[in-house]
């Protein structure tokens with residue numbers, strides 16, 4: 001007789017719980033603006049388990065067990081960031097405390113999640129980035145570290161920054177200021193410095209650096225205005241401004257401020273093409289504007 005055992009990623013109890021959760025959508029959600037997204041995620045979660053029962057354990061623990069987006073978010077962050085120094089219950093209590101004290105963390109996360117779903121052509125639902133995407137998960141970890149930093153709990157903020165870097169390959173200084181509706185695609189190699197500002201609705205790909213030149217102290221990092229698209233590997237250096245709706249080509253090194261709705265490319269980056277009329281971060285349009293001549 002074969003001694004091969006079945007994978008144990010879920011139990012029969014997990015599957016029974018999924019069925020119960022599918023029936024028990026709460027009817028009193030109070031005024032939680034993240035409720036619709038959590039309801040949609042719970043429906044996606046049940047469908048995912050119906051397609052593949054091996055997902056039941058993870059999906060129960062990460063989504064269906066939790067009554068709200070805030071609770072689920074705290075649990076997911078804790079599960080990812082726990083280590084030998086700070087176990088999962090401790091991390092969960094910390095993330096729950098941060099989100100309860102500052103509900104804008106959960107609201108920003110919900111907008112980030114929708115940004116990924118809407119802008120990433122490789123993403124078809126909400127639960128995929130919530131469970132798996134390094135860009136989304138690292139950004140939410142940063143939001144907890146930033147909350148700690150603002151309260152003077154700098155060493156714990158550094159613990160979360162360090163653990164986020166280990167887990168996701170993303171290094172965002174806890175003092176940096178990052179808006180919401182942010183899509184970080186792939187995530188790997190992203191670095192955002194201490195005095196950087198990233199406004200709402202920005203999209204960036206892997207390998208982006210928002211760093212200093214090494215020649216300035218104090219406020220020395222870039223300011224990225226709303227709706228900017230930063231291509232893979234773009235290095236934006238110094239206390240310069242990338243204007244609203246601008247686009248930075250992959251592999252560019254940006255050393256001077258960029259006018260709004262302008263595309264820059266190259267090393268060092270120079271403006272090319274015509275003024276953009278839209279917000280490239282929303283469309284993820286990485287095409288260069290066409291030449292202004294006809295052959």
Ligand SMILES: CC(C)(COP(=O)(O)OP(=O)(O)OC[C@H]1O[C@@H](n2cnc3c(N)ncnc32)[C@H](O)[C@@H]1OP(=O)(O)O)[C@@H](O)C(=O)NCCC(=O)NCCS
Pocket residue numbers: 191193209210211212213214215237253255267268
């Ligand atoms: C190279 C560096 C140190 C600047 O050195 P510098 O001698 O003071 O240079 P300047 O700023 O005066 O620029 C001199 C020329 O080099 C160009 N230049 C500067 N940095 C450059 C870079 N990284 N790549 C290509 N060209 C660069 C400038 O455009 C300028 O060109 P120009 O003379 O044609 O106008 C700086 O730009 C740099 O790259 N620092 C590294 C910072 C870093 O890695 N930050 C990440 C932190 S997380």
